[in-house]
Amino acid sequence: GENVEQHPSTLSVQEGDSAVIKCTYSDSASNYFPWYKQELGKRPQLIIDIRSNVGEKKDQRIAVTLNKTAKHFSLHITETQPEDSAVYFCAASEGSASGGSYIPTFGRGTSLIVHP
Amino acid sequence: EPEVTQTPSHQVTQMGQEVILRCVPISNHLYFYWYRQILGQKVEFLVSFYNNEISEKSEIFDDQFSVERPDGSNFTLKIRSTKLEDSAMYFCASSEAPRTGLYGYTFGSGTRLTVV
Numbered sequence: 001g002e003n004v005e006q007h008p009s010t011l012s013v014q015e016g017d018s019a020v021i022k023c024t025y026s027d028s029a030s031n032y033f034p035w036y037k038q039e040l041g042k043r044p045q046l047i048i049d050i051r052s053n054v055g056e057k058k059d060q061r062i063a064v065t066l067n068k069t070a071k072h073f074s075l076h077i078t079e080t081q082p083e084d085s086a087v088y089f090c091a092a093s094e095g096s097a098s099g100g101s102y103i104p105t106f107g108r109g110t111s112l113i114v115h116p
Numbered sequence: 117e118p119e120v121t122q123t124p125s126h127q128v129t130q131m132g133q134e135v136i137l138r139c140v141p142i143s144n145h146l147y148f149y150w151y152r153q154i155l156g157q158k159v160e161f162l163v164s165f166y167n168n169e170i171s172e173k174s175e176i177f178d179d180q181f182s183v184e185r186p187d188g189s190n191f192t193l194k195i196r197s198t199k200l201e202d203s204a205m206y207f208c209a210s211s212e213a214p215r216t217g218l219y220g221y222t223f224g225s226g227t228r229l230t231v232v
Contacts, residue, residue, distance in 0.1 A: 036159075043207060103161050103174075106161075
């Protein structure tokens, strides 16, 4: 089955700095990579996703990159703000109609702390 | 914005007792899921449900677990004989379509289950 590794487990930055969270996956058939943000005591919420036919995707201050050859993908947050403080989870799945498990496998999460 | 609703938000139960966790998925979603998150750990898949039957389940989802869609709106997770290690946050999620990976899940706000 798929195995997703996520690093670092904790990331502390100053407001305005950039933050990068990295994930690797094991199953080369995975082709859908969502990122979730979970604020303390709340539900995970999808913030951005990327599919395997795209190398990079950007939405305002957040961006994701994907390297299928190396089987890793990253979340980049620029100009961080205190409200970005949360746990971020990466996930990987094979979102294919042809079969395979479409259930995302989650990474262990990164606790991002943005200091004002 | 449509929401996935879960009740109760917190349940405390004695070891060995049965609990039922309830979820109301988004009305036009067809695929339903249960995940759990042990405190401080990653989100783990339990089971997916479509067309009134389980479509996939993880090794965590053993015989003490069951799911049901008793009517057109509710989706329940039953744990027959709770153990201490069942203490976790249980998230319900729903999606319009799983296999194309077009959509991320919408998670409910979770039920915190504490087994004492």
